[in-house]
Amino acid sequence: MGASVGAQAQTKPNFIAFETGQVRPLAQSADGTRLFAVNTPNNTLEIFRITSTGLQLESRVPVGMEPVAVALRNDNEVWVVNHLSDSVSVVSLSGTPRVVRTLLVGDEPRDIVFAGSPARAFITTAHRGQHLTDASIAGVPGAGDPKLTTAGVGRSDVWVFDPANLGNQLGGLPLKIMNFFSDTPRALAVSPDKNTVYVAAFKSGNQTTSVNEELVCDSFELNKPCTIKETTVPGGRLGPQTNAEGKPAPKAGLLVKYDKASKKWLDEKGRDWTKAVMYTLPDKDVFAVDANALTEKSFFSGLGTTLFNMAVNPTTGKLYVSNTESNNMVRFEGPGKHGGSTVQGKIALSRISVVNNGQVTTRHLNKHIDYSKLADNPSFDWTAKNHSLAFPMDMAVTKDGRKLYVTAYGSSKIGVFNTSELEADTFNPRTASSNYIDVTGGGPAGIVLDEARGQMYVMTRFDNAVKVINLSSKAEVGVAKLPNPEPAHIVAGRPFLYDAKLSSANGESACASCHIFGDEDALAWDLGNPDDVVTKSPIPGKFTDPTQFAVAKVIFNVKNKINGSDDPKDFHPMKGPMVTQSLRGMRNQGAMHWRGDRATGEFGTDAFDTTISFKNFAGAFAGLLGNKEHMSEEGMNIFAKFILDVQYPPNPVRNLDNSLTPAQKRGSDFYFGTRPSDGFKISLLGSTLSPNNNCNGCHTIDATKGQYGSNGMQSFEGIAQIFKIPHVRNMYQKVGRFGAPAQPFSTAKGSGFLGDQVRGYGFVHDGSADTLAHFFTVRVFSPTLNSGFPLFNPDATRRDVEAYMHAVDSDLAPIVGQQVTLTASNAATAGPRVTLLMNRAKAAFVSKELGGNTTECDLVANVVEAGTARSYLFNVSTGNFETSTGTSRTDAALRGLAATAGQEVTYTCTPPGSGKRIAFGS
Structure with missing residues (x-):
């Protein structure tokens, strides 16, 4: 990949969609004369003069790629956070506005504030990225190895700079890189006295985790304990035993949630699985930081699962956190008849949490919704969606602290609340909604109050514009359209991901409830449908040898022996917990879902047609989101054209020159090498080797075909269901869970109790594998099954392959955006x-x-x-x-x-x- 070329190809697209979420897209100058807006798809900062006749464009400044936040340092300097470029553009307003310095920071920066005395700049980033290890900042507290494979390391960083002394280093010299024990952070806020900075995790989790199927007793006797490889567990499978047509359900794991009162891990039946969970999840959602000493003062828990934005009441100092709370402990989609439960229409609650003197209270913005009635119920309230707010994001509080405005990204509305009623939870959404402000264009992502002029400015992402709204009349009195290079199909398809009024009957749910900004929510869900039917998989398997498939079927039958078994090629509608997959980079991946079960559906059956597979999700708009009907084929076509163009960002772990470290190179050599790595296949074929016996034989990496771990086929590896071979491009995002009991499918001993961890989910389909190195001890890789071939032995080889997996190839080179x-x-x-x-x-x-x-x-x-x-x-x-x-x-x-x-x-x-x-x- 390092050779030079004389001419560039002519077939490349001129726009790549990343679907980056804006965080703080608007800011107003202290004197109130200028408005600054990040133009995310255009990679520019738009500077407007605020006049009596509206917003007048004054200047347009190229910044980095995918800018998401802007903040003013003073009257002459604006800082812009560039999400894809891993940078911050320092823009001077003196003379012709221009970038005078580019600061290089950690991976995927999201927000920026100035606080402290003297003022410092605080920037949220993921705890990874090429700049974190750059030699130019060696010696800076917090810089260096991100320790992706080390337990106890927070995955959340805040880079702190002295704006008056940025140094002459390559990307500026930070004062300190603060690390926090949470997953990647997003929003920041500052106390009224400027001495405290609040840092919020983004996908913070909700203290749920998964128990692997091998640790569940092989029966449906719920309260009859058993001991599995020295681990005592409370009982068997949750059931039901079959789907509605009487076909036996495959064995599956289950989800558990930490109960703070009993300090135990409990499943939905209240059974104690603490002995099967080798860690704790402290759920540190928001951190309070001393802006002068640069130390963590305290943290707050229980604010939400996904935290979007924060705002501070300027008179009381109370902190408001917009968030959604995921309902993943409730099983199943569909009508909930045979299974006895359904999460339909109640996926993630839209909320604002309030922190007051360390005390946390949560306020559900849509408490008017009656979730017990589904859309097929004759008494369903079809007016409910008119009062709903979906995906609360940016907020603004009036100077007197009495009123809070919140953008509802999925509702094309601005929610308006008296802070006293919000804090006391006395507001009624049905009457409060008379104060809500409708916003044209869709996707309100940012808000700035201009009380002196009696108006506010709202960034609407769907049409890429800034709206001027009169606070008294609630009428739109002006609009500034921003240049938008996005193709028409991107603009047309975006609402299908977020618009809850379009997607759900109650106006709260949309695909983005789980697929946050087209990605994933870092959770597992059990979204089988016991009322649905079994279908057959059309996807070819890796078992081309008849003997292999025969043995696979025997093992499958043993796995499901308690109630018989169907063919392992079945797609049973009950499937157990599975982590949310990203919607990014799907174009060349064929059938969707972990099992590839969307290869079959109402729009056809095809093992490799990505568009058909995506369109087959039409039923989820009814069965999961709670709409009355499936999405139309016309709607799914529009949605598919948009989402199949959304791409993964460049790999932040791989070297910027696209080279591999020695460990990554050794792992790559093994991955593609002639040494076998699949002990199961070798045990069946003896010494007869083929290219399929190395890692790449199943998890194919072939850039010419757009394959990065998945070749579109299925494989069976000794578990209760057959799975589509998954891609491996986002392994670095899954780091943060360590600790696992000794499991029968693994040759390694249990880790023992490892204490606090950042994430509840790790690797494989249910997130139950804590690290890749541990997963590589499963018996399919075991030397005892491979006729004497030395596979992942010694352990160093497993570590090398793990290192390569974190730095694996992707559609874009790591230099893109830099x-x-x-x-x-x-x-x-x-x-x-x-x-x-x-x-x-x-x-x-x-x-x-x-x-x-x-x-x-x-x-x-x-x-x-x-x-x-x-x-x-x-x-x-x-x-x-x-x-x-x-x-x-x-x-x-x-x-x-x-x-x-x-x-x-x-x-x-x-x-x-x-x-x-x-x-x-x-």
Whole structure:
């Protein structure tokens, strides 16, 4: 992948959709004369002059890729957080607005605030990323190895900078990188006295976790304990034993939740599974930080499962946290008749939690909904959705602290609450909704109050615009449309992911209830449907040898011996807990769901047709989201065209030059090598080896086919169901759960109790494997089953393969999005990074999603020359940088511009094919 190419491919798309969630997209200047808005798809900061006649565009500044938050340091400087670029753009407003410095931070930064005395900048990031380990910040507290495979390490970072002293290091010199014991953070807030910063985890979890099927007694006697490999568990399977047509359910694991009162892990029947859970989940949702000492003061729990945004009451100091609370302990979708329960229409409650002097109270915004009545009930209240708010996000509180405004992303509304009624939980959504403000365009993501003018500004993501709304009349009195490079099908399809009024009968549920911003929620759900029927899988299996399949079927029958068994190729509608999968990068993956069971459905049956498989989710709009009917084929076509274009971000663990570390390289060599790794197949075939016996034989990585771990086929590995072979691109996102009991499918001993952990779910379909290295001890890899072949032995080999899995290939090279700003004082440190970006723009890359043979990135440079903003695009053939008019500068000449104050040059590696559009707008 490192060879240079002479010309770029011509078939690359000029826009890549990432579906990044905005966090703080709007900010107003202290004097009230300017409004700043991040234009996420256009990679720009829009600067408006606020006038009596509306918003007038004053300037447009190219920043990093996928900007999501903006904050003002002072009247002359604005900071912008770039989610995909792992950077912060420091924008000077003096003269022609321009980026004067690019700070490099951890992976996927989301929010920024200024606090403390003197003021410091606080930026939330994931605890990983190439900049965390960069030598230029060696010695900074918190920098270095992210310890992806070490228990007890928080996955949440906040980078703290002194804005008055950024240093001459490559990406600026942070004062400290604070680490918090939670998953990746999102929102920040500041106390009225500016001395406390609040840090919120994003997918914080809800103290639920999964118990693997092998640790569940092989019976339906619920309260008859048994001992499985020295672990005593309370009883058998939850049931029912069959679906409604009488076909036996496959054996499956179950979900448990930590009960704070008893300090036990309990299932839905109240049985104690504590001995089967080798860790605790402290549920640290929000942290209070001393903004001056840069130390953690306290934390708060129980605020929600997914935390979106925070706001502080300026008079009382109370903290408001917008969130959803997931209902994943309730089993099954569908009508709930044969199974006895259903989560239909009650997936995730939209809430605002209040923290007051350390005490947490939660307020359900849609408490008017009667969840006991489904849409097929004659007495269902069809007016309920008119009063519902879905996906509460950004908030603003009036200066007197009496009123709170919250954007409802999935409802095209602004919720309006008296803070006293919200805090006391005395508001009635049916009457309170008369104060709600309808917003045209859809997807309100950001809000700023301009009380002096009696108006507010709202960022609407669906139509990429800023709306001006009169606070008294609640009428839209102005609009500023932002340039939007998204293709029409992206814009048209986005509402199908979020719009709860379109998707559900009660107006609270949508696909994004679990698939947050097109990704996943870091939870497992048991969403089988006992009232549904068994279907047959059309997906080919890896068992091409008749003997293999015969043995597989025998094992399957043994697994399900308590009530007989159907063919292992069945898709039984009851399937047990499975972690939410991402909606990203699905185009070339074939059948969907862990088992691939959406290969069959109302729109057809096909083992490899991704569009048909996605359209077969139409029934989930009724059976899961709670709508009266399935989504129409026309609607599913629009939805599919949008979502199948959404991509994974570049891998943040792999080196920026696309090379592998020694450990990753050893793991890659084993993965693709000739040494066998599948002990089950070897035990059946003896010494007859084939390419299918290595890791890549099942988990195929082939960029020419768009395959990154999944070849679209099924496999059976000694468990109770047959599964589609999954992809491996997001393994680094699953880090944070450590601790597992000794399990029969594993050759390793149990870990013992490991104490507090960040996440309740790890790897495999139900999230019950704590680490990849532990998963690699399962007996399918066991040396005892492979006729003497040395497989994952010694343990170091398992660790090497684990390291490679965290750095695995993807559709985009790791350099995509990366930036650097060359200034008059940092040439020594920033110059080599410019060279790296140029070299990666020349390097060959293969990606089916990007049109086949291409380069790792397009390189764009932005500079203000003598007061005029110019963009350049790197030509890999000539080695020069060209303007839209065809004039060019050499590399040396462009770098030379930065020697003059005010002519800083910012370089950005964009996705291949996007460079011309991003540089020149076409």
